[in-house]
Amino acid sequence: MSGVSVTKDVQDAAGAADDLVVLSNVNKHFGALHVLQDIDLSIARGEVVVVIGPSGSGKSTLCRTINRLETIDSGTITLDGSPLPAEGKALARLRADVGMVFQSFNLFAHKTVLENVMLGQLKVRKTDQKAAREKAVALLDRVGVGSQADKYPAQLSGGQQQRVAIARALAMDPKVMLFDEPTSALDPEMINEVLEVMQQLAREGMTMVVVTHEMGFARSAANRVVFMADGKIVEEATPEQFFSNPRSDRAKDFLSKILHH
Amino acid sequence: MFDFLTSGQYDVLGAFWVTVQLTLYSAVGSLIWGLMLAGMRVSPVPLMRTFGTTYVNVVRNTPLTLLVLGCSLGLDQTLGITLAGGDSKEIGFRLAILGLIAYTGTFVCEALRSGINTVPVGQAEAARALGLSFFQVLTLIVLPQAFRAVVGPLTNVLIALTKNTTVAATIGVAEAALLMKEMLENEADALFAVFGVFALGFVLLTLPTGLLLGWVAKRVAVKR
Numbered sequence: 001m002s003g004v005s006v007t008k009d010v011q012d013a014a015g016a017a018d019d020l021v022v023l024s025n026v027n028k029h030f031g032a033l034h035v036l037q038d039i040d041l042s043i044a045r046g047e048v049v050v051v052i053g054p055s056g057s058g059k060s061t062l063c064r065t066i067n068r069l070e071t072i073d074s075g076t077i078t079l080d081g082s083p084l085p086a087e088g089k090a091l092a093r094l095r096a097d098v099g100m101v102f103q104s105f106n107l108f109a110h111k112t113v114l115e116n117v118m119l120g121q122l123k124v125r126k127t128d129q130k131a132a133r134e135k136a137v138a139l140l141d142r143v144g145v146g147s148q149a150d151k152y153p154a155q156l157s158g159g160q161q162q163r164v165a166i167a168r169a170l171a172m173d174p175k176v177m178l179f180d181e182p183t184s185a186l187d188p189e190m191i192n193e194v195l196e197v198m199q200q201l202a203r204e205g206m207t208m209v210v211v212t213h214e215m216g217f218a219r220s221a222a223n224r225v226v227f228m229a230d231g232k233i234v235e236e237a238t239p240e241q242f243f244s245n246p247r248s249d250r251a252k253d254f255l256s257k258i259l260h261h
Numbered sequence: 262m263f264d265f266l267t268s269g270q271y272d273v274l275g276a277f278w279v280t281v282q283l284t285l286y287s288a289v290g291s292l293i294w295g296l297m298l299a300g301m302r303v304s305p306v307p308l309m310r311t312f313g314t315t316y317v318n319v320v321r322n323t324p325l326t327l328l329v330l331g332c333s334l335g336l337d338q339t340l341g342i343t344l345a346g347g348d349s350k351e352i353g354f355r356l357a358i359l360g361l362i363a364y365t366g367t368f369v370c371e372a373l374r375s376g377i378n379t380v381p382v383g384q385a386e387a388a389r390a391l392g393l394s395f396f397q398v399l400t401l402i403v404l405p406q407a408f409r410a411v412v413g414p415l416t417n418v419l420i421a422l423t424k425n426t427t428v429a430a431t432i433g434v435a436e437a438a439l440l441m442k443e444m445l446e447n448e449a450d451a452l453f454a455v456f457g458v459f460a461l462g463f464v465l466l467t468l469p470t471g472l473l474l475g476w477v478a479k480r481v482a483v484k485r
Contacts, residue, residue: 069386089394096392106387109483110406120391123401154484165387172391 020045020176020207021066026075028061035061037231039075043176048208050218050239053228054254059211060103062228063180066209067098080175096124099169099177103184105161107153107168113140114149117168125172132171139167143197159190163197176207183214215258219243227251265448265455276440277462283357283426283436284466288419290362295369300399302374313370321367325428329360333432350435357429365422372414376407381485412478419474420467437462 021043028036035058043049051059064070065077068084068091077084079098085091107116117136121127127135140146143163145156153161162182169177179198183191195217202208202221212218218225218239225242227235227250235248243259246252265271301313320328333356336342344359346352380403388402408415427438441459448455 067390069390092389092392092394094392095390098390100387100390102383102387104381104383106381106383108384108387108402109485110409119401120393123397124392152484168387168391 018045019043020047020080021209022076022078023062023065024076026062026065026072026077028058028065028070028072035231036065036072039233041226041233043207043209046205046207047223048202048206048210048221049224049226050222051209051211051226051228052213052215052218052254053234057228058231059228060180063178063209063211066176066178067095067100069100092124096120096172097175099172099174101162101165101169101177101179101182103181105153105158105165105185107161107164109153112150112152113145113156113164116153116164117171120168120172135171136167139170140164143167144193157190158186159193162186162190162194166194166197166201170201176209177201179208179210179212181211181213183212213258215243227254229254263451263454263458265444265451266458270447271440271444273437273440273458273462276435276437277466279354279434279436280423280426280462281466283354283361283429283434284419284423286358287361287365287422287426290358291365291369291418291422294362294366295373296404298366298370299373299377299404302370303377303399305395317367317370320363321371323364325360325364325425326431328364329357329428330431332356332360332363349433353429353432353434357426357432357434361422361425361429365418365425368418368421369415372411372418373404373407375414376409376411377403379410380406406483409478409481409483412474412481416471416474416478419470423467423470424463 019042021041023039023041026036026039027034037058039062041049041062051062053059061070065072066079068077068086079094085094107113108119111119114133114136117139118129118132121132121135122129137146137149140149143166145160145163145167148156148160148164153164156164166177166182182198183194186194191214195214198208198210198217199221210217210222220239222239225235225237225239226233227237227242227246227248229250235242235246235251237247242251243255246255266273298313298317301309302317304310304313333353336359337352337356343352344355346355384402384406385398388398393401426436429436430439430442433439437459441455444455445452
C-alpha cells in the first residue's frame with residue numbers, strides 16, 4: 001500500500017493485514033468508456049481517504065464499486081479480508097457493514113426521519129424496536145437533527161437530510177463509510193453543517209472513503225488524498241504534500257483551476 | 262312506469278349485491294395477482310420477467326368475455342375444474358371471479374409498474390446499501406411508494422372492474438346485467454326506465470369509489 005498512510009494503529013511494515021478495503025487491478029467499462037483503469041487502492045482501518053478529481057474521472061464509480069452498487073469487469077475487491085460476494089444474501093450482509101452516503105441523500109421519502117434511521121436496524125440487524133429507537137434517537141441527536149425525528153424527509157433542509165442520511169448509515173455500525181459527493185447537492189450555507197459531522201466522524205476513527213470537491217475538508221480531515229483523472233489514480237499523497245507540492249502535471253493543472261480565486 | 266321495482270318480481274338489490282361481491286373478491290384477487298406480476302416483471306430473474314411480460318401481453322389483449330367464457334367452458338365443462346363450488350351457481354360465480362382476476366391483474370400490474378418508475382432509483386440504491394434483500398427493497402421501499410403514486414390509476418382499474426363484472430352474465434352469474442337482460446325482455450314497455458335504473462345502480466357504486474379514492478390519493482401522496 002502507499003507509504004503515506006497514517007493510521008492510528010499501524011502495526012508494522014507488514015501491516016497490510018490491517019487493510020480494511022483492498023481494490024486490486026480493478027477495471028470497469030461503461031460501454032466503450034473505460035471508466036476505471038487498473039485501480040489499485042488499499043484503505044487501512046481508521047484511515048480517511050479523500051478521492052478528488054475532475055468530473056467524469058471515475059471517482060464516484062470507484063466509490064460505488066466498494067459496496068457493489070456498481071459491478072466491476074475484472075480485478076478484485078476485498079473487504080476485511082474477504083472478497084466481495086457477487087449477489088444474494090452474502091452481498092446484502094456485506095453491504096450492511098458498509099455505510100453509504102449519497103449526493104442526493106436518498107432518504108426513504110415515505111418514512112419519517114426516525115423510521116429512516118431505524119429501518120436497517122430492524123430489518124437487517126433484527127434489533128428489537130426499543131433498542132433501535134434509542135439508538136436512532138441518540139444518532140439523530142449526535143448529528144444535530146434530534147428535534148426533526150418525526151418529520152418526513154421532504155420537510156427538512158438539504159443539510160439536515162444529509163445529516164439524517166449519515167445517521168442512517170451509522171445505525172448499522174459500519175466498518176467503513178463511503179461518501180459519494182455528500183455536499184455537492186447542498187446550498188453553500190449548508191455544506192459546513194454536514195462537513196462538521198464528517199470531521200467529527202473522522203476524529204473518532206471511522207474508516208472513510210470520501211469523494212468530494214471540498215478541498216478544505218480534504219486538507220483538514222484526510223489522512224491521504226487520492227487524485228483521479230480519466231479513470232486512473234494519478235497521484236496519492238498526504239494532503240500537505242498534495243496541495244503544496246503535487247507531483248503530476250494533471251494534478252497541478254486541476255489544482256491551479258480550483259484553488260486560485 | 263317504475264312498477265317493476267315494486268312488483269316484487271325482480272330482486273334488483275340482490276342482483277347488485279352479487280355485482281358488489283364479484284367486484285370485491287375480484288378486486289382483492291387482482292391486487293394480489295397484479296402485485297405478484299409486477300414483482301415478476303421487475304425481478305432480476307430472467308425467467309420470471311419473461312413469464313410476467315408474456316402473461317401481461319397475452320391476457321391484457323384478450324377480450325374479457327373470451328376469458329370468462331373460457332373459464333366456464335374450458336375449465337369447468339371440459340376439464341372439470343370447479344374451484345370447489347357446489348352447485349352450478351356457485352361454480353359460475355367462482356369461475357367468473359377467476360376470469361376477472363386473471364384479466365384485471367394485468368392492468369393492476371401495469372399501473373404498479375408505472376408507479377415503480379416514479380420511485381427514484383436512489384431510493385432502491387439506498388435500501389440496497391443498507392443490506393436489504395431484493396424482496397425487502399421491493400416490499401418495504403419501492404412498492405409502498407409506487408402504490409401511493411398510482412392510487413389514481415388503480416381507482417380507474419377498480420371502476421372498470423366494477424363495470425366489467427357484467428361480463429359474468431355470459432356464464433349465467435345472477436348479477437345486475439343478467440337481471441337487466443331478463444327485465445328488458447319482460448318489461449319492454451319500460452325499456453328506458455330499466456336501463457336508467459341499472460345505469461344509476463352502477464353510478465352509485467362507482468362514483469363514491471372514485472371520490473373516496475381521489476381523497477385517499479391526495480392524502481398518501483409522497484412528497485419529494
